Amino acid sequence: MSDDEKIEQAIAALTRHRASRAPDLEALLARRQRRLRQLPRPVIAAMATLLLVAMVVLLRENPTPPDGQLVALSNWRAPTDVFLPPPASVIPASVPPLGGTKLTVYTGTPEKETTQ
Secondary structure: OOHHHHHHHHHHHHHHHHHHHOOOHHHHHHHHHHHHHHOOHHHHHHHHHHHHHHHHHHHOOOOOOOHHHHHHHHOOOOHHHHHOOOHHHHOOOOOOOOOOOOOEEOOOOHHHOEEO
16 A cells, blocks of 8 residues: 555545534534524623713714814824915916917917017
């Protein structure tokens, strides 16, 4: 008998041994369903009430923070604010002219460039 055959026989014997000791699946499922049916309704109602109270307590709105915290939060600046352009540089300092434009139009030859 080769080593492979011995290993196969040992695995088969172990599988049979474990199968003989395993409980019946149908019996396990039936026992679980009986336990669920045996749970009294007052216990279920108490659990649902407790869950509802916990949700209300945990999900209610937080009261407004004291004034000191609001001021501290309003003065906070992000560390990356230095990379943003200052607000004054975005707003134009003067009104653009309404007459024509000062763009040079390229027509293909240098002598025909015109200013509009």
